[in-house]
Amino acid sequence: MDRRPGPRHQPRPRQGRDGRQHPPGRLQAQPLPPLTRRRAITFHSAHTAYLCAVAEALTRAGISVTEWSAEPDDPRTGLITLDPVPAYGEDDLGLVWDEERGWTLVWGTDDSGRHTHFAALSDGPLPTPDELTTAVQEAFRVRLPGDTVTGGAYRYQDDQDDGFEGRLTSYTR
Template sequence: MTKMTDLYPDGAGYHQAHDPYIAAVAKAVAAVGYPVDDWSAEPNDPRDGYIGLNVDLLSETSTKAIWTNEEVNLAWTEDRGWALVTVTESHRSDGRFVYDLPVARVASPSTMAFALAEQVGDDVTVQPDNHPDLDFDHSFEDDDVPFELALRHYAEKP
């Protein structure tokens, strides 16, 4: 039986284990036509990350109201899963809105591309990938080998 100490014998790598996963989702989102400005996998506790979409490019070609926001991001945290986050500053509100996406905690990149399109009301064709949608009742405070293995699934094989 695999233990956390088997996966991270000296503790190294734990805080970067989600990097390849966030990168794979960013690549899938870009492949269906959502230009990615940048992405980041943060080594926080709980681990999190985001994919920033280029709203300037999208607002030129789309009539969707979502692209008039100053920022549109996909955000992931290991304790919460995926959300769409929009930011528009105004005198009426702080302008930050979070829309939880109804996907697995470690949803496949193609599932995430489809979830984004569905949330913003776009009709896009998403090619399925060879990654499973894996859901977990996970807390970063607990050793969770299956969750770690799901993240490691996206790491490049030697």
């Protein structure tokens, strides 16, 4: 075997997850996973923690939540999709929330995928997760008529002095 001195192996820089070149042999601090980073709460994200708390309360009560989302619409909205229950047959079930009208149970879809039946579940725009869970459990015991949505709003998204924002953001703490 030839043991002549020759060019020494030079490690090459590596490209990190952040796309930058990092010198060889140095440990790089990894960023925290996205779920543990503290994000600023904006007007259009303030309802996310509330919807998460509702989804968790429903799950704790044995109601099967398929998925949930908080949408940055004006007014702010959210959707929680549920597994079918006997009172509603095989119809798709969901809970729709908006900051003006509160919670509505929706079920059944037409050919375009739009829900065909609606029933109001809350007496205000922001019931506690436990209050909403109780309303959903009651709706699952007795099928609601599919036309009980009121046309009016409990509040408007532009209302600034009704205490809504403080109650909504209390779920982020």
